[in-house]
Amino acid sequence: xxxxxxxxxxxxxxxxxxxxxxxxxxxxxxxxxxxxxxNSRVYYSEGRRFRIGVQLQRPVPEGPIGAMRAADAxxxxxxxxxxxxxxxxxxxxxxxxxxxxxVWDGSAQDAGTRYTYDLSWNEGGRMTDVWxxxxxxxxxxxxxxxxxxxxxxxxxxx
Numbered sequence: 001x002x003x004x005x006x007x008x009x010x011x012x013x014x015x016x017x018x019x020x021x022x023x024x025x026x027x028x029x030x031x032x033x034x035x036x037x038x039n040s041r042v043y044y045s046e047g048r049r050f051r052i053g054v055q056l057q058r059p060v061p062e063g064p065i066g067a068m069r070a071a072d073a074x075x076x077x078x079x080x081x082x083x084x085x086x087x088x089x090x091x092x093x094x095x096x097x098x099x100x101x102x103v104w105d106g107s108a109q110d111a112g113t114r115y116t117y118d119l120s121w122n123e124g125g126r127m128t129d130v131w132x133x134x135x136x137x138x139x140x141x142x143x144x145x146x147x148x149x150x151x152x153x154x155x156x157x158x
Contacts, residue, residue: 013148019044020156023056027130028152030145048109050142052149055129064120064127065089068098081105081113090119092150097121103136115139117146124155 012018012028020026021035023042029052033044045051060067068087075082085102098120106114110133117139118131130150134142 012152016148024156026154028148050134052132056126059122059127065098068100079104092121095121095123119150
């Protein structure tokens with residue numbers, strides 16, 4: 001299910017591997033991260049410190065940026081201690097996208113306050129959502145992991 005990226009091939013930075021996920025995508029994740037499936041979402045993590053999530057779903061009429069704005073508006077009811085939410089319109093591989101960042105208190109299993117980066121775009125007839133959640137004090141490392149996952153993300157067959 002996984003392959004290591006070779007030097008200079010541009011598919012994954014050192015310390016990462018490309019996973020070929022049965023849900024229909026591939027992406028770079030840190031070496032040692034394992035897969036889980038919860039609530040229609042795929043996660044890659046090593047413990048719960050860093051959790052990279054992916055959800056492939058039907059596109060919504062408001063598009064990815066609208067979906068992100070709606071999720072941001074519901075943040076206080078969805079995420080305990082939700083704060084500092086920011087949604088911006090962007091692009092991903094030429095597709096219109098929404099980028100959302102926020103802080104929340106985390107759950108009992110998360111052991112503390114979390115920072116989340118989230119990117120959503122429509123491609124191949126699906127809305128793709130890729131995110132990472134990490135302890136607030138590890139958000140710079142989480143951003144590197146998020147950027148590697150997003151830059152390498154490919155739907156299967158594309």
